[in-house]
Each structure stands twice: as structure tokens, then as C-alpha cells.
Amino acid sequence: MSPTIVLIRHAQALHNETNKFPPHPHISHQKLEKLTSYLPPQDHSIPDPRLTDHGIQQCSQLRYNLFQRFSSFEGRIAVIASPMVRTLQTASLATDWLVERGVKIEADADWQEQKSHRKKKKTAELSAKPCDTGSPLSLLPLIKDNQTKHQFSSPCYDFSAIPPVWPDKTEDPLAKSLFGYTRTAVLRRGRRCLEKLSKRPEDLIFVFSHAAFLRSGVSAWWYHNADYRIFTLHEELELKIDESTLEGGMGWSWNKRAELGSEVPEDVTDDEIQEDKN
Structure with a gap:
């Protein structure tokens, strides 16, 4: 039987605090982009940013929605999250009802963000912007989360699958191969x-991940903060969307397809990367 996959974008975090306009059926994508252009630019210099107060509120709404939709599900359930603070927070707040049943939040570095936000340089520094680079696992238990009070040292988190190269994406050859x-x-x-x-x-x-990677690397759909889409995973790794989530399970996302790989730079050589950095 094909598993049901729920792909979820993290709630609003400090680096995308200007993301305050969910899609509206009577406002075009172009008009919304114009509206948001008047807001302060997003701050991508914040290291591994945590959720904003608004993001915490979004998690509460997301939790209610997921609980109403899936709490009676009787099959086996898993929760997977990118090991970045904002995704771990979103997962713990939105699926605490599953954690209470003994389901662990499994961290998987393959679901981390890809986006570099650097448009002028062709190599984009291999996505090493602070907001898209995670915290070392040794530091996560030391991060005091004043908003959620969650401790990432809690046994509800499973970090056993994180590779030793984490959070590197650009230096180690294995890291560049895995996460470049x-x-x-x-x-x-x-x-x-x-x-x-x-x-x-x-x-x-349930998978908690990031907008750019979900859109360009996995599903070819757009995701608003704290919104999700439901898929069935078929043979040949084909994702078939549940049409009730064409605008997201929360109704906050664009009913708009993307193209896998379209926002990612073409492959470049190490010499080109070094030249671009210089």
C-alpha cells in the first residue's frame, strides 16, 4: 500500500518575519509580490533562526488542523524533521499529540533547506547563508528556547541519523556531495x-522541511509558512497530491506548480566556485 506523505513547511521564523501575507483567492501572485516588496527585506544573516511569536501562533493553528484531520488514523505513523531549529520547533509544537503517543521526531539532514538567497553570483556559495545552515548537534541541547520551552536534548528527538559532516555544506567533499x-x-x-x-x-x-527544498527538490509545489500538502507515494517515487490540499491543508498556499530544479544553479566546477568567491 502506498504511504501517505504530509509535507509541511516550518512556521514563520526570524529570517522571514516579513512573510505575513498568505495567499488570497482574489489577489494575484504578482500583486502580492508587489505588496510584500514594500516590507523590510528578509534577514538571512541570522544563524539557524528560531520561530517568531507569529510562527508560534501558526503552529497552534497547524496543530489543531492536523489533529482534526489525522488523530483518528489507526496505522503506523512517523514524524521526520530537518534538524534546523525552526523545523524542530514546528514539529514539536504541531505534533505533540503524536509525541505523547510515543512517536519520536526523527531528524534527517536530507530535509534541510537549500536556498542561498544570493542571486548575483552564479554559484550561490553553495547555500552557506547563516539562516540556511544548521547548528552543530553538540550545541542544540544548549540552545535555550524562550518561546517553546522545548529542550532539544529531550528523548522525543532522535538525531542518530545525522551524518558527521553536519552542518557543513561547502567544505568537506562529502558535505558538498550530499548537500551542495x-x-x-x-x-x-x-x-x-x-x-x-x-x-x-x-x-x-509527517515531514517538516523548508519551502525552497520542498518546491525545487521534492514536490514541485509552493508552500506558505506552516502549511502542508498531502501526497501518496507511488512506484517510481511519484508523488500524487491529495486535491483537497491544492491550496494547502491550511488554505494558505498558492495553487501553483513549480519545476523541479528550476531555481537551482547549473552544476559548476570547483575552479568556478573559487573564482566566484574571489
Whole structure:
């Protein structure tokens, strides 16, 4: 039987605090972009940003929605999250009702963000912006979250699958191969994510990830903060969307397709990367 996959974008975090306009049926994508252009620019210099107060509120709404929709599900359930603070927070707040049942939040570095936000340089520094780079696992238990009071040292989190190269993306050759910001690397990572999901025994899998990677590397759909889409995973790793989530399960996302790999730079050589940095 094909598993049900719920792909969820994290709630609003400090680096995208200007994301305050969810899609509206009577406002075009172009008009909304014009409206948001008057807001302060997003701050991508914040290291591994946590959720904003508004993001915490979004998590409460998301939790209510997911609980209403899935609390009676009787099959096996898994929760997977990118090991970045904002995704771990969103997962713990939105699925605490599953954690209470003994479901662990499994951190998987393959679901981390890809986006560099650097448009002028062709190599985009391989997505090493602070907001898109996670915290070392040794530091996570030391991060005091004044908003959620959650401790990442809690046994409800499972970090056992995180590779030793984490959170590096740009220096170690293995890190560049696994998490590099090139079309080949991103698409390969997206396929690797789906392959791992296809081999899992659970019937329902919640995945907390990031907008750019979900859009460009995995599903080719847009996601607003704290919104989700439901898919069934078929043979050949084909994702088929549940049409009730065409505008997101929360109704906050664009009913708009994207193209896998379209926002990711073409593959480049190490010499080109070094030249671009200089």
C-alpha cells in the first residue's frame, strides 16, 4: 500500500518575519509580490533562526488542523524533521499529540533547506547563508528556547541519523556531495528523501522541511509558512497530491506548480566556485 506523505513547511521564523501575507483567492501572485516588496527585506544573516511569536501562533493553528484531520488514523505513523531549529520547533509544537503517543521526531539532514538567497553570483556559495545552515548537534541541547520551552536534548528527538559532516555544506567533499547547492546535488537529495520514505514501514509520514527544498527538490509545489500538502507515494517515487490540499491543508498556499530544479544553479566546477568567491 502506498504511504501517505504530509509535507509541511516550518512556521514563520526570524529570517522571514516579513512573510505575513498568505495567499488570497482574489489577489494575484504578482500583486502580492508587489505588496510584500514594500516590507523590510528578509534577514538571512541570522544563524539557524528560531520561530517568531507569529510562527508560534501558526503552529497552534497547524496543530489543531492536523489533529482534526489525522488523530483518528489507526496505522503506523512517523514524524521526520530537518534538524534546523525552526523545523524542530514546528514539529514539536504541531505534533505533540503524536509525541505523547510515543512517536519520536526523527531528524534527517536530507530535509534541510537549500536556498542561498544570493542571486548575483552564479554559484550561490553553495547555500552557506547563516539562516540556511544548521547548528552543530553538540550545541542544540544548549540552545535555550524562550518561546517553546522545548529542550532539544529531550528523548522525543532522535538525531542518530545525522551524518558527521553536519552542518557543513561547502567544505568537506562529502558535505558538498550530499548537500551542495547545484541542480544535480539538490535533485539527487530530493530523490534520496523519497527513496528513504518509500522504504519506511509506516503508513502515514509527517515531514517538516523548508519551502525552497520542498518546491525545487521534492514536490514541485509552493508552500506558505506552516502549511502542508498531502501526497501518496507511488512506484517510481511519484508523488500524487491529495486535491483537497491544492491550496494547502491550511488554505494558505498558492495553487501553483513549480519545476523541479528550476531555481537551482547549473552544476559548476570547483575552479568556478573559487573564482566566484574571489
